[in-house]
Amino acid sequence: MEPTPVPTPVPTPASALVSHALSVLGLDGPPKHLTGRKGADVWQAGDLIIKIAVPGARGDLAHETAAYDLLNRQGRHPGTRHGAGEDGRWLALPRLDGPTLREGFTPARDGHATPAQRTAMRQAALDALGASLHWAWTGVRPIDYRGDPAGPHAELYADIAAGRRRSLPTDRPWADPLLEALITSATAPIPEDRRSGAAV
Numbered sequence: 612m613e614p615t616p617v618p619t620p621v622p623t624p625a626s627a628l629v630s631h632a633l634s635v636l637g638l639d640g641p642p643k644h645l646t647g648r649k650g651a652d653v654w655q656a657g658d659l660i661i662k663i664a665v666p667g668a669r670g671d672l673a674h675e676t677a678a679y680d681l682l683n684r685q686g687r688h689p690g691t692r693h694g695a696g697e698d699g700r701w702l703a704l705p706r707l708d709g710p711t712l713r714e715g716f717t718p719a720r721d722g723h724a725t726p727a728q729r730t731a732m733r734q735a736a737l738d739a740l741g742a743s744l745h746w747a748w749t750g751v752r753p754i755d756y757r758g759d760p761a762g763p764h765a766e767l768y769a770d771i772a773a774g775r776r777r778s779l780p781t782d783r784p785w786a787d788p789l790l791e792a793l794i795t796s797a798t799a800p801i802p803e804d805r806r807s808g809a810a811v
Contacts, residue, residue, distance in 0.1 A: 624650075624665040624699065625647065625652045625663055628665060628698050628699045628701055629642055629652070629654050629661055629663050631694075632661050632694065632701040633656060633661070635692070635694060636703055638657060638659070640656070642654040642656040642661060645660075650665040650668030651663070651664045651665075651668040651672075652664075658705060658706050659703045659705065660703070660704055660705075660706045661702070662701065662702045662703075662704075663699060663702075664699050665698065665699040666698075666699055668699065672693070672700045672702045673695075673700065675702060676702050677765055677768055678768050679691045679702075681768045681769065681772060682772075691704045715732070719732055734805070737797050737805070738797055738798070738805065741793065741794050741795075741796070741797020741798040741805075742797075742798055744790070744793070744794050744797075745779065748784065748790065749777075749783055749784065751777060751782055754770050754775070754777065755767070755770065755777060774800030774801070779795060
């Protein structure tokens with residue numbers, strides 16, 4: 612009696628897309644799946660991180676690819692490899708060692724954060740808070756989106772890199788010097804110009 616043949620598993624769109632990326636990159640061996648949600652997955656292959664987004668995925672990587680290209684032209688990033696087609700989009704970039712955001716906040720959750728760690732965590736929260744407050748108070752983002760919302764937003768990334776922002780005094784619904792000072796400081800393009808957590 613002959614053994615029953617084992618059916619070959621049908622590749623998912625995500626696995627097919629990452630296999631294509633590996634082929635283009637000339638990499639062998641199965642990649643390690645790190646995370647994934649709603650058609651957007653992250654894999655590790657050797658010293659590369661490969662992000663993929665199938666059609667209809669949350670975020671199609673066009674914006675992120677454009678941001679890395681801009682940083683590369685400015686000499687601030689070594690560059691990426693990427694591709695796009697009917698099956699989706701992929702982006703490969705060098706893997707950098709370091710803690711995740713969740714890992715970085717572990718000392719706070721465990722109650723063992725040092726003063727330096729508390730300062731760093733407080734500053735990260737304030738930077739995000741400044742942008743959120745600007746949007747909530749004025750109804751507009753600190754930096755303009757121009758062109759097709761689904762496009763690569765080259766102008767947006769150029770504005771961010773150059774430190775160009777919308778005018779808070781123009782956008783504000785009323786004058787509030789304390790709130791304006793907090794928002795302006797927390798969203799300053801140069802990190803050293805931002806107000807520290809202790810000063811808030």
